[in-house]
Structure formats: C-alpha cells, structure tokens
Amino acid sequence: MTEHQWKMLLAVLDGERLDRMPVGFIIDSPWLPGWAEMSILDYFASESRWFAANRRALDRFPDVWFLPGFWSEYGMCTEPSAFGAKCLFYENEFPFAEKMFASAEEAALLKCPNPKTDGLAPFVLKRLEHAQGAIRALGHEIRFAVSRGPLNIAAFLLGATEFLEGLRLYPDATHALLDKITGYLEAWVQLQAQTFPSIDGVLFLDDLAGFVSGADFEEFAKPYLTRCFQAIDARVRFFHNDAYGLGCAPHLDAMGVNLFNFSHLHSMQEMRAAAGDGVTLLGNIPPRDVLALGTPDEVRLCVRDTMTTLDDTRRMVLSCGGGIPPGVSTANIEAFIAAARG
Numbered sequence: 001m002t003e004h005q006w007k008m009l010l011a012v013l014d015g016e017r018l019d020r021m022p023v024g025f026i027i028d029s030p031w032l033p034g035w036a037e038m039s040i041l042d043y044f045a046s047e048s049r050w051f052a053a054n055r056r057a058l059d060r061f062p063d064v065w066f067l068p069g070f071w072s073e074y075g076m077c078t079e080p081s082a083f084g085a086k087c088l089f090y091e092n093e094f095p096f097a098e099k100m101f102a103s104a105e106e107a108a109l110l111k112c113p114n115p116k117t118d119g120l121a122p123f124v125l126k127r128l129e130h131a132q133g134a135i136r137a138l139g140h141e142i143r144f145a146v147s148r149g150p151l152n153i154a155a156f157l158l159g160a161t162e163f164l165e166g167l168r169l170y171p172d173a174t175h176a177l178l179d180k181i182t183g184y185l186e187a188w189v190q191l192q193a194q195t196f197p198s199i200d201g202v203l204f205l206d207d208l209a210g211f212v213s214g215a216d217f218e219e220f221a222k223p224y225l226t227r228c229f230q231a232i233d234a235r236v237r238f239f240h241n242d243a244y245g246l247g248c249a250p251h252l253d254a255m256g257v258n259l260f261n262f263s264h265l266h267s268m269q270e271m272r273a274a275a276g277d278g279v280t281l282l283g284n285i286p287p288r289d290v291l292a293l294g295t296p297d298e299v300r301l302c303v304r305d306t307m308t309t310l311d312d313t314r315r316m317v318l319s320c321g322g323g324i325p326p327g328v329s330t331a332n333i334e335a336f337i338a339a340a341r342g
Contacts, residue, residue, distance in 0.1 A: 149206025
C-alpha cells in the first residue's frame with residue numbers, strides 16, 4: 001500500500017468517515033495469475049512474473065486498496081510445509097498440502113519448526129527482500145506480516161474431518177497441537193516484522209474458525225488466535241474467515257482484531273451487530289456468484305444495494321466476502337469501483 005492508502009486505512013480503523021467508501025480487495029494466487037495471463041506455477045516459480053502480476057493490478061486499479069499487497073505466498077502450502085507436509089504443485093491448479101497424521105495425538109508429538117530455515121517460509125522472505133526496492137520505487141511498502149491461522153494449518157496436517165473430530169475425541173492432544181502451531185506462527189510473523197521494519201499490520205486467514213461451534217471457538221480458537229494477533233505490536237490486525245462468521249464475531253475485539261473480512265452470507269448490518277462498533281468490516285459482495293460470474297451491471301446493482309442498506313458507513317470498506325476468486329474480470333472490478341463512487 002502507498003503511504004496515502006495506509007493513512008486512509010488507519011483513519012477508517014479509527015472511525016473517521018471518508019468522503020466516499022473505500023474499496024479494498026484481498027488478492028493472491030487464486031485470481032492474479034489467470035488475470036495476468038500466466039499459469040499458477042509460473043506465478044509461484046518466477047519472482048519477476050509474481051512482481052509483474054501484482055504491479056499490473058496496482059497500475060490498472062490505482063484507487064483500490066489491495067490487501068495485504070505484494071503477498072508473497074505459495075497458496076495453502078506455505079505454513080504446512082514447515083511442519084513437513086508434502087506439497088503438490090500443478091501447472092494451473094491450486095497447490096495442496098497433503099495430510100501427515102492419523103490423529104491429533106500423533107501430530108502433537110511434532111517438533112516446532114523454525115521459520116528461518118523450515119519449509120517455504122525462507123523463500124517467502126527472500127522473494128520480498130529481492131522485490132523490496134522495486135516495491136518502494138512504485139511508492140508502496142511492505143505493510144503486513146501474513147500467515148494462515150492455527151486451525152487452518154492443523155486441518156491440513158490432520159485432514160479437516162479428522163481435526164474437527166479431534167476436538168471431541170482428543171481435546172488435550174488438540175490443544176497441544178494448536179499450542180505448537182501457534183508458537184511457530186508467533187515466531188513466523190515476528191520474523192517477518194524483524195525483516196521488514198515497514199510492517200505495521202498482521203493478517204491471519206483461518207476459515208476453519210467458522211467450522212466450529214461458539215463454545216468450541218472459545219476453547220480451541222480464541223486463545224490461539226489471540227496469541228497470533230498479539231505476536232507483534234501492529235496497528236492493523238486483520239482477520240479473514242469467509243466461512244460462518246457469527247460464532248467468532250463477538251470475540252474479535254477481545255482477540256485484538258480491528259479489521260474483519262467475512263462471508264457474503266452475512267450482511268454488513270448483521271455482522272456489525274455481532275462484531276460491535278469497534279471492528280472495521282471488509283465486505284460484502286458475493287465473490288463467486290456476483291463478482292466472478294455476474295455481469296458488470298449485476299456487480300454495480302449489488303454494490304449499490306449494499307450501500308443503500310448502510311445507515312452508518314464508518315469502519316466499513318467495500319469488498320467481496322473473501323478474497324477475489326478466479327475468473328473475476330477487469331470489467332467487473334471497474335463496475336464495482338464505479339458503483340462505489342456513486
């Protein structure tokens with residue numbers, strides 16, 4: 001993000017009302033490679049192509065806040081790879097980390113990885129180090145430390161079904177596993193912040209937090225996510241969960257979250273009532289059915305309908321309910337921006 005965009009984001013988080021509602025999108029490997037006319041594997045394998053795709057989005061949509069901005073990642077494989085997960089990479093499909101363990105009890109015996117040396121984390125940092133000068137030359141800075149969340153990673157190591165069963169069958173082992181993963185994540189975001197002093201934000205993405213009950217969220221998610229968001233002293237504490245979000249919403253403020261991207265199945269008013277007035281909401285147009293598959297006219301109508309339902313636009317950023325999905329066209333993003341401008 002540019003310095004101006006960053007200051008505007010901080011103003012929104014502080015509750016200031018801007019002249020018009022800002023537009024912000026999470027962008028990464030599901031959307032950028034196809035939109036920039038390259039394969040997913042080329043996007044991951046080439047620093048120059050990765051940079052070119054991100055720059056192309058900035059140049060084409062200069063008024064949009066792209067979050068986290070120049071996201072150095074390897075899809076869902078980045079963090080599971082540190083624990084030894086086998087990672088599968090395809091030319092034009094999303095990478096996938098295979099499950100490693102049959103039970104939480106077995107997984108809890110893992111040693112905690114070192115983000116400086118283990119898995120893909122060192123390559124994430126080197127890509128950013130190599131690109132930092134070019135990023136700054138565009139007037140942007142590396143603003144966010146980014147990671148998948150502890151429940152998300154546990155579900156890759158065990159399998160989603162097995163992880164969720166473990167909450168009931170092996171609660172002690174599940175806690176031990178989540179504690180170990182969280183220790184790694186604390187070190188991982190701290191390393192990112194130490195490497196890039198411009199970082200003043202943290203983004204954790206954890207959709208598995210939306211797969212558990214309210215009681216299970218309080219026991220198995222809240223304490224570990226709270227540690228994640230407190231790992232560095234950052235002014236922006238950004239949480240993405242585009243599964244069911246009403247279970248975690250009442251806890252966001254206590255967890256330290258001040259920016260939340262959630263499912264389009266929850267309206268902005270519904271989420272405001274659940275999350276309270278102190279959390280900035282990023283949403284909430286259907287990402288696939290409208291932003292990707294709709295016509296520009298349908299995108300414009302959906303954005304306008306959303307805006308007309310808002311009694312108070314403070315602490316709100318217009319977006320879609322999740323990251324930008326594959327297949328979103330330039331025309332549909334332009335329609336979104338035009339509708340937001342009124």
